[in-house]
Amino acid sequence: MGFFSAARQGRKDDAELGKGLWRRAHDRFIRGLDRYHQILEGVEDEALYAELLAVGNELSALSGRVRRICVEAQRRAPSEGLDIPGTMTGVHRALSTAGNSLATTAEAAAMVRLAVLPVPAGAEPVRRRAQMVLEHVIDAERRLAQASASS
Numbered sequence: 001m002g003f004f005s006a007a008r009q010g011r012k013d014d015a016e017l018g019k020g021l022w023r024r025a026h027d028r029f030i031r032g033l034d035r036y037h038q039i040l041e042g043v044e045d046e047a048l049y050a051e052l053l054a055v056g057n058e059l060s061a062l063s064g065r066v067r068r069i070c071v072e073a074q075r076r077a078p079s080e081g082l083d084i085p086g087t088m089t090g091v092h093r094a095l096s097t098a099g100n101s102l103a104t105t106a107e108a109a110a111m112v113r114l115a116v117l118p119v120p121a122g123a124e125p126v127r128r129r130a131q132m133v134l135e136h137v138i139d140a141e142r143r144l145a146q147a148s149a150s151s
Contacts, residue, residue, distance in 0.1 A: 076088070
């Protein structure tokens with residue numbers, strides 16, 4: 001991404017996500033994805049790389065959903081700071097947990113890559129953690145829908 005593209009994207013992010021809580025939740029998820037894909041660069045075993053790449057692609061597909069959640073949360077409960085609006089506590093908690101789970105997924109990929117975890121397990125430990133990321137994103141979507149139903 002070039003300098004001007006990045007500047008345009010930054011302004012778009014500021015407009016859609018604000019500069020507070022929801023922006024931080026979104027950006028943390030994106031940083032976790034970046035970290036996961038950086039770890040893939042060092043995988044030498046082609047079969048393992050293919051497995052980990054498939055998991056990475058599934059995780060990347062979640063980024064659009066996370067963005068939509070954060071944009072909608074910013075629209076409903078604008079945030080320029082770190083205070084969590086009471087009606088959106090569950091949404092924020094689920095997004096935060098998704099980001100944490102994504103970080104542990106990247107950590108598991110690194111351990112598999114470095115053969116700290118048994119190689120016969122392949123990408124299964126990574127896949128299990130990635131499933132948790134998906135579950136937390138689904139939970140955030142559900143909580144966002146509940147927050148709109150109760151308001």
